[in-house]
Structure formats: C-alpha cells, structure tokens
Amino acid sequence: MRSAPGEFEIIRDYFADAPIGEGVVLGVGDDCALLQPPAGALLATSVDTLVADRHFPASADPAAIAARALRVNLSDLAAMNAQPLWFTLALTLPHSDAAWLQKFADGLLQTAKAYGVSLVGGDTTCGPLSITIQVTGSSVKPLRRDGARIGDAVYVSGELGAAAAALPVVLGQKLAGEPDRDAAERAYYFPEPQLATAAAIGDIASSALDISDGLLADLGHICAASGVSADIDLHALPVAPLARQLAGERALELAASGGDDYQLCFTVPQEQVATLEKLGLDAVCIGTIVEGQGEVHAWLDGERWFPEAAGYEHF
Amino acid sequence: MRSAPGEFEIIRDYFADAPIGEGVVLGVGDDCALLQPPAGALLATSVDTLVADRHFPASADPAAIAARALRVNLSDLAAMNAQPLWFTLALTLPHSDAAWLQKFADGLLQTAKAYGVSLVGGDTTCGPLSITIQVTGSSVKPLRRDGARIGDAVYVSGELGAAAAALPVVLGQKLAGEPDRDAAERAYYFPEPQLATAAAIGDIASSALDISDGLLADLGHICAASGVSADIDLHALPVAPLARQLAGERALELAASGGDDYQLCFTVPQEQVATLEKLGLDAVCIGTIVEGQGEVHAWLDGERWFPEAAGYEHF
Numbered sequence: 001m002r003s004a005p006g007e008f009e010i011i012r013d014y015f016a017d018a019p020i021g022e023g024v025v026l027g028v029g030d031d032c033a034l035l036q037p038p039a040g041a042l043l044a045t046s047v048d049t050l051v052a053d054r055h056f057p058a059s060a061d062p063a064a065i066a067a068r069a070l071r072v073n074l075s076d077l078a079a080m081n082a083q084p085l086w087f088t089l090a091l092t093l094p095h096s097d098a099a100w101l102q103k104f105a106d107g108l109l110q111t112a113k114a115y116g117v118s119l120v121g122g123d124t125t126c127g128p129l130s131i132t133i134q135v136t137g138s139s140v141k142p143l144r145r146d147g148a149r150i151g152d153a154v155y156v157s158g159e160l161g162a163a164a165a166a167l168p169v170v171l172g173q174k175l176a177g178e179p180d181r182d183a184a185e186r187a188y189y190f191p192e193p194q195l196a197t198a199a200a201i202g203d204i205a206s207s208a209l210d211i212s213d214g215l216l217a218d219l220g221h222i223c224a225a226s227g228v229s230a231d232i233d234l235h236a237l238p239v240a241p242l243a244r245q246l247a248g249e250r251a252l253e254l255a256a257s258g259g260d261d262y263q264l265c266f267t268v269p270q271e272q273v274a275t276l277e278k279l280g281l282d283a284v285c286i287g288t289i290v291e292g293q294g295e296v297h298a299w300l301d302g303e304r305w306f307p308e309a310a311g312y313e314h315f
Numbered sequence: 316m317r318s319a320p321g322e323f324e325i326i327r328d329y330f331a332d333a334p335i336g337e338g339v340v341l342g343v344g345d346d347c348a349l350l351q352p353p354a355g356a357l358l359a360t361s362v363d364t365l366v367a368d369r370h371f372p373a374s375a376d377p378a379a380i381a382a383r384a385l386r387v388n389l390s391d392l393a394a395m396n397a398q399p400l401w402f403t404l405a406l407t408l409p410h411s412d413a414a415w416l417q418k419f420a421d422g423l424l425q426t427a428k429a430y431g432v433s434l435v436g437g438d439t440t441c442g443p444l445s446i447t448i449q450v451t452g453s454s455v456k457p458l459r460r461d462g463a464r465i466g467d468a469v470y471v472s473g474e475l476g477a478a479a480a481a482l483p484v485v486l487g488q489k490l491a492g493e494p495d496r497d498a499a500e501r502a503y504y505f506p507e508p509q510l511a512t513a514a515a516i517g518d519i520a521s522s523a524l525d526i527s528d529g530l531l532a533d534l535g536h537i538c539a540a541s542g543v544s545a546d547i548d549l550h551a552l553p554v555a556p557l558a559r560q561l562a563g564e565r566a567l568e569l570a571a572s573g574g575d576d577y578q579l580c581f582t583v584p585q586e587q588v589a590t591l592e593k594l595g596l597d598a599v600c601i602g603t604i605v606e607g608q609g610e611v612h613a614w615l616d617g618e619r620w621f622p623e624a625a626g627y628e629h630f
Contacts, residue, residue, distance in 0.1 A: 025357055029540070030460050031394035031524050032359035032452070037352035042340055044347035045435070047449065049405045051442035079346035090364045090405070090447045120360070127366035128443040132405045134362065137347070145345050209346050225344070 014105035018119040019112055023085060033120035035086060041138035044082035048073050052129035056189075057171060062100050063107025064189035065131065070111045072212070073135040074193035075262040079210035080144070081198040082137030084117035090132040092125045115193065141202035143266065148207040148226035152267040152289040155205075157197045158282055160215060161243030161251050162187040164258020169246065183242055191262035197281055201266055204276050208266035214257040216307060219265050220296045226267075229292020232256075234300045236286040256298060257307035329420035330404075333434040334427055338400060348435035350401060356453035359397035363388050367444035371504075372486060377415050378422025379504035380446065385426045387527070388450040389508035390577040394525035395459070396513040397452030399432035405447040407440045430508065456517035458581065463522040463541035467582040467604040470520075472512045473597055475530060476558030476566050477502040479573025484561065498557050506577035512596055516581055519591050523581035529572040531622060534580050535611045541582075544607020547571075549615045551601040571613060572622035 020027055026034035037043060050069050052058035070087065077084055089108070093100075112119055117135065166184035168175060198208065207226060211218045216232070223229050234256060243251040243258075267289055268276050276283075290297075298305045335342055341349035352358060365384050367373035385402065392399055404423070408416075427434055432450065481499035483490060513523065522541060526533045531547070538544050549571055558566040558573075582604055583591050591598075605612075613620045 026457075026459065031391040032361040032397060032454075032457075034395070034454065034457050034459075035358040035360065037358055043350040043352055045350065045401075045403065046347040047403045047405050047436055047438050047447075049407055049438050049440045049442075049447065051407060051440050054440065054442055076346040080349070082347060086360075088360065088362045088449060090362050090449075092364055092366060092445060121362055123362050123364050123447075125364045125366050125369065125445075127364075127369055127445060130407060130440075130442060130445065132362075132364065132438075132447040134403060134405075134449050139349065142341075142347075142349050144341065144349075 014101045015109065015119055018109055021085070021116060021118040024118050024120055027118065027120050028122060035120065038138045041140050042142060043136055044077055044080045044139045044142060045134060045136040046073060046076035047132060047134040048076070049130055049132040058129055062104035064185065066104045066107035067111045068189045068191070069131045069133050070108055071191050071193055072262065073133045074115055074117065074195070075191060075210040077135055077137040078194045078198040079208055079264065080139055080142050081202040081208070082139035082142065083195065084115050084135060084137045086118050086120045087133055087135040088120060089122040091122065092127040092130045094127070094129060143198065143202060143205055143208035145207055145209050145222050145225040148222050148228050148267040148289050149269065150228055150289055150291050152206050152269050153273050153285045154219065154230055154232065154265065154267055154287040154289060155283045155285055156211070156215065156238060156263055156265050157194050158261070158263040159238045159240035160211070160261050160263060161247070161255035161258055162240035163191065163260035164254040165243040165246040165251065179246055184246065187242055188260065191260065193262065194264045197264055197283065200279055200281055201276065204268055204272045205266040206269055208264055211261055211263050211265050212259055214259045215255065215265060216257050216296050216298060220294060222265065222267065223292065223296060224294035227293070228289050229295040229297065230287055231290050232287035232296060232298045234298055234305055236284060238284050253307060329416045330424065330434055333424055336400070336431060336433040339433050339435055342433070342435050343437060350435065353453045356455050357457060358451055359392055359395045359454045359457060360449060360451040361388060361391035362447060362449040363391070364445055364447040373444055377419035379500065381419045381422035382426045383504045383506070384446045384448050385423060386506050386508055387577065388448045389430055389432065389510070390506060390525040390527070392450055392452040393508045393510045393513040394523055394579065395454055395457050396517040396523070397454035397457065398510065399430050399450060399452045401433050401435045402448055402450040403435060404437040406437065407442040407445045409442070409444060458513065458517060458520055458523035460522055460524050460537050460540040463537050463543050463582040463604050464584065465543055465604055465606050467521050467584050468588050468600045469534065469545055469547065469580065469582055469602040469604060470598045470600050471526070471530065471553060471578055471580050472509050473576070473578040474553045474555035475526070475576050475578060476562070476570035476573055477555035478506065478575035479569040480558040480561040480566065494561055499561065502557055503575065506575065508577065509579045512579055512598065515594055515596055516591065519583055519587045520581040521584055523579055526576055526578050526580050527574055529574045530570065530580060531572050531611050531613060535609060537580065537582065538607065538611060539609035542608070543604050544610040544612065545602055546605050547602035547611060547613045549613055549620055551599060553599050568622060
C-alpha cells in the first residue's frame, strides 16, 4: 500500500496516438500538463466517475465503455455551451490487461478525435474498475441552470427514452421478441453530446442542462436553481421510436423519467421563441415555466401524472 | 445500473464552507464550473486517484485521507512551479455515511483553505472507496522534467525517508519499541507541498519533480526525459531523523528509494549554483547530472549501491 500518483506513463503507450490540439503546451508525462487557456472565454470543467457494474457492465466492450465515459462528460460541456478543449483520464483497473487497455484506448481516442478534445493527463491505479474523466472546455456564452424565468418555454432536443429502454438489452436481460441489440448498444453507449444545439441556442436560451437522470428530475434542477416551477405536457415529449420498439407502453414513462439520453433541456424567453423556431433545430417545446418552488408538474390529458420512479437516487 | 453523473449536489452540504477564490465564476452545482483563467500564465493540471486499502487503509481517519489526497495533488503543482487555483473531487463511496463524510469534508476544506485552492466541482458515486482529485494551478515559470543538462547539480529539498519509515506504523504493524505514532501519521498523511521552494527556484532550476515513488526512481524520470544520467552520493542524502528513529539502519535505503515524502528533486546549472545557495533554501546538493541514457547511479563509499526495491510498481 503506497501512494504513487502520476504513473500514467505505464499505460501511455496505449494512448500514444492521442490527438494534441491547440493550447496544449505539454501533455501527458510530466507532473502536470501545461495548457494555454483561450483568450476571451471562460473555462468550463466537469468531472464524472463511472463505476463497473454500477454504471456499466464490467464485461462490456471496453471501446464502448470508453466512448460512453467521454461522451457523457462532453455532454456536460454541451449543457454549459462550452466547446471541448482537453480532458484527463483517471483509470482504476483490477489488473493490467493489454487487450482490454488497447480496446479501451481505441474507443477513447476515436471519440476524442471525433470531438476535437485532447487527452492531456491521467493516472492509473490498481483497484476495482472505474473511470473518472474530467473535461474542460471554453465558453463565451455559458448556459447556466439558474436563468429560467416565469413564462419561458421549455424545450428538449432530440428524442427521449431510447437509452433507458435500451438498458435491459445492454444488460442482457431476457426480453420478449427480438430486440435490436445494435440499436440498443448505440443508444446506451454512444449518446451524442449536443454541442451544436448548445452553440445555436447560446444567445437565446435562458437556462439549460443535459438530461442524464431523466427529464422530470433534471428539469427539476433548473426549476430549483431558478426559483420557479414547470408545467409539462407529456403528449409533447419526443418519444424515441426505439423506446416504443423496446418498451412498448412504457415508452412515454421512460421518455419522462428514464435517464441517459444526454439530450438538452432548455428554457427560452417568449420573445425569443420565434427566433429559436426559425433556426430549425431538432428541438420541441414541451411546456412552460410557471411560478413555484422547484416543482415539475407533468400533465397527461388534463390529469397530473406521476412517474413510478422519479429519477436516479445515488445512494 | 444507471449513469447519473454530476450528482455532487447530494453531498454538497458537507462542502458548503468551501473557500471560493479568485477566478471562480460559478462553482459546484451546475453541469460545469465556470472559471476565469489568470492572464499571462499557463495552466498546470494534474489528477491522482487514491484507492482504499491500496493507497490508504480504508479504516484511516477520513480527515487524514482527505488531507493527504489534496496535498499529494498540490505537490504535483509544486513540482511544476504552479500556484494552486482550483480542484475537483470525484468521490466513490460504498454507502453514504454522514459521520465519515463530515470528517472527510472537514479535512479537505481545512487543507484547501491552508493552500488557497477552491473546490469547484465534483462527482459522487456508489462503489468501492476511492478518491480522485484534479488540481489546476497557474504557472509563469513552469519547471519540467526534461530540462536537466550534463554538469547540472542535483538537489533535493527537505528530508527524505520519513513517510516510508512511517508506513508500517500507519498500517498498525507490530514494531519493536514505542514508535512515535503521531509523528508517523503526520509524515504519512500530511506531506508538505513544496510550493514556496518551487517558486524560489523557478528562475534557477533546469528541471524538477516531486518525489512520490522514491528519489532514485523519480530522478530516473528526470534523466529519462532529459536524455542524461545522474551520479548520486548517498552520504549527501538528507535522511529524516524520524526515518532513523523508526527504521534504524534501513533509514538510508528508505531515503534513497522509499516514496511518499513529496519533497522536490531538481537540477541546477553550475552557473546558477551560487545564486541558489544564497537563497538559503532547505535543499542540499546530492549529486551531478552526467552523460547517459536515463540511469541513476547511487554511490556509497566509492561503491555502486543498489536498492532492494527500486521504486513502486503500479501493476
């Protein structure tokens, strides 16, 4: 039992092809990375840990685990309207497994290249499998959670429910019929960080976040931070076809309170709604911000609707 | 099994007293922290993971674990001559334990205040106990590993061997005599990041790092990065009195190849040695950089000396 940080060197070879982008003065290999921050922008930074058999099956494809770990973090940048710059990887592994590491590195670097983000540092330790990634981006027009105002329209991007509906398939649970495993794995492991949508709404939206825990729970975070409440029309939710295909009647519930889709939920002042609609984004209005104390009221055919499980509880 | 990052909120109350320093536009609680980087400096960033029962006993005082986790990271900033700005905490816990969390938070924030570094974000997940901290600092005169040149003098700051000698005491192993447990715990859990020494040598030293894995192994990293070798006189090593007290005859070996002291090892061009010596730093010359390919030759009374264990192996 000894502390020996900074030993990313031992697995550095696996990441030798990591893209090195603008602003990286010194990358992996010294006590610190040295980075030149962009002028005229704020830095946005977020850290997430994924634990084996809690956030992903330990036996999953290492490339898919890596892709998801980085995409989930990039989604936090999108939620703030920040453009990706750099990330670090803290990887805890039960043992050094060359084949696993190679696949993990391939998945990670493919994702890094796709989003133009540089791996600038890391740590590897021996222990139960877990992955901690911290991303940093630059933001000129950051979107926060605390800017929603009474009367604002509530929007969501893309489609909801696919990742939650895909989870039983990803976990190998027995399901009726022949589920589309490829589509399920794509929905769960390869969420699309909504960076372009965030950039488009940076001047328009009053608040935003990414939907990781479920729409109702996450919109609740906007409402709590902003000191308002929200009314949501469930019929307006953009339910993913894959959710209907995999979950049937439960698709709407998964769209409302399932997580892991990493779409954006954002609010738009009424005077900006016409401007937003002209952009032709893949985003729909699902409700309105109202007076209140952080509550989200979901309505279905004129009746209040309550999810069976209201978002993810961490402990 | 669901991914639900960003949920630092659930333990945020424990960290409510976190100091918020300069440049923190938005701290814990949104998708990202928003940070204003300092003008005219590079950012230096480093991440380390500490795993329970590998880097610290799971039963150790949570305040001491927290102090050590942050101090070890701050030492990486010192090694680059960077001044601390911000840090994030990714904490994986088997279960939510209020008493443990309170002590951990107290230890972390006391350390953060002492070094003027702001907690700006985090993640909490459920799983085997581990702590990942990423620190960011600003550096105007960064000290890298790759600047050592043939003829440079090799220095170390402070004293060596205390933490390695303290480890058996910290682990509760049975030892002869009555070891000073308080001194041992201080040496192991409360290493002093050498920020002031780093600032003093920023214009003088040609390379630097912090000694986490053991002097000979870490100096080897400087030599490898710089394309040189080093000759070290073991009689010149500043062996900590606590190392002699706890480890007796093994003290010199622990000073040479034990880790965890987090002192600096740095190289100084001969023409700068007089300037350095005038500063009156707590640092001594232990050898010279010579031609070679990354080897460290330790000498004792004219004979080559080899450690029993040459630094920490991570897997």
